[in-house]
Amino acid sequence: MWGMEPTAFIEAKRDGLEHTKPALQEFFGAFLKGQIPDYQVSAWLMAVYFQGMSPAETLALTQVMAESGHMLDLSGFAHTVDKHSSGGVGDKTTLVVAPILAAAGCTVAKISGRGLTYTGGTIDKLESIPGWHGEFSEAEFLAQTRKVGLVVAAQSGELAPLDGRLYALRDVTATVNSIPLIASSIMSKKLASGAKTIVLDVKVGAGAFMKTLEGARELARTMIAIGLGAGRNMRVVLSSMERPLGKAVGHALEVKEAIETLSGSGPQDLKELALTLAGEGLEATGLAKSQARDVLESGRALSKFRQFVEAQGGDPKVVDNPGLLELAPEVFELKAETAGYVTALNALNVGQAVLLLGGGRQVKGEAIDLGVGVMLEKKPGDKVSLGETLVRVYHRGKGLEAALASLKSAYQTGTEPPATPLVLEVMRG
Ligand code: URA
Secondary structure, three states: OOOOOHHHHHHHHHOOOOOOHHHHHHHHHHHHOOOOOHHHHHHHHHHHHHHOOOHHHHHHHHHHHHOOOOOOOOOOOOOEEEEEEOOOOOOOHHHHHHHHHHHOOOEEEEEEOOOEOOEOOHHHHHOOOOOOOOOOOHHHHHHHHHHHOEEEEEOOOOOOHHHHHHHHHHHHOOOOOOHHHHHHHHHHHHHHHOOOEEEEEEEEOOOOOEOOHHHHHHHHHHHHHHHHHOOOEEEEEEEEOOOOOOOEEOHHHHHHHHHHHHOOOOOHHHHHHHHHHHHHHHHHOOOOOOHHHHHHHOOHHHHHHHHHHHHOOOOOHHHHOHHHOOOOOEEEEEEOOOOEEEEEEOHHHHHHHHHHHHHOOOOOOOOOOOOOEEEEOOOOOOEEOOOOEEEEEEEOOOOHHHHHHHHHHHEEEEOOOOOOOOEEEEEEO
16 A cells, blocks of 8 residues: 655655655555556656656666566576667668577577657567567567577567556656656666666667767666666667668568678668677677677578577568568659759658658557568768669558658758768767
């Protein structure tokens, strides 16, 4: 039973005081039992938005969120690594990094989410492989972990349910954008997922949550402190999301590009980021960083991906022939109206174009079209002539005009090629 008055708890945060872990446990335990209404928790969230939280308090909140549901025990497995991205456009890195890590001797038992708005989700992407599914019992999940060393399951309501409840309130009370709330939300799911080493890819720029490098650094520092406080190894890569990653944006197109990257072709930026993230994960878990490139270039990561796809019911032939993935049948080529160098390609506008084609969901649970998307044939730094193809748009008629307008507004051209750094910083805990 709830002992403290909820108003006293809210008042403490309003006045900038620090909560103890027992107080957080009591307040949120009562909330989850329906003894404290949404409006009082909303008031508390707004108080956190303005007052912030101390490092100890942020760690305690994260632990209370993680412990609100089932905590996965991976302690019996060697070199457990989890990789997470703060969300971007065209970000299919998990599909490349996870098989690299597993092929190099790590255990990757991953719980992933679905996409919302203009950022895609790993589970949706993998579902474009015929037959592939991410629904498991815990026993099946652990059995595949043992057998393959790589498993990706869809997030269920049992993982950090308090985070789900708080996120829904943050979404409608303008309190999403608070560093302690974002950090505790992301890290609660990582702690509950059980890996000893956590590699985070924090995106920075137009198509990311964090628009500035300073904001991204602060988020990274907060998440590193939480991870270390909870006894985990932490690595954070800050990477640019000013422009989309790779050329493909859209579910089946992104899986195709990830397979091409595992096969030795694929875009350079995706390969660079995947090798950076995998190398950090390997090193943090005590294995050689150089293994990342070895297993990618020898084809062992591709074999691991094939084994993983088959273990989760997917058609392994897709891995050898990604042309078997179902793409939307209509292709529109958007041509350049000015010549020069592409100087900018706004990731948010590209993400919105794919959303308009039907390739993203506006609200949770909505069905999406896995076959639509875009291939960005010209990216920042590329030279372009008048009338050359900038983008190939895979569509079924829906939303095409609006998507084209969004794509046109995404591109800027000029006379000089821009600098296009991708990996901005690596922070190690
Ligand atoms: N991703 C999350 O899981 N939570 C946030 O608050 C923001 C991004």
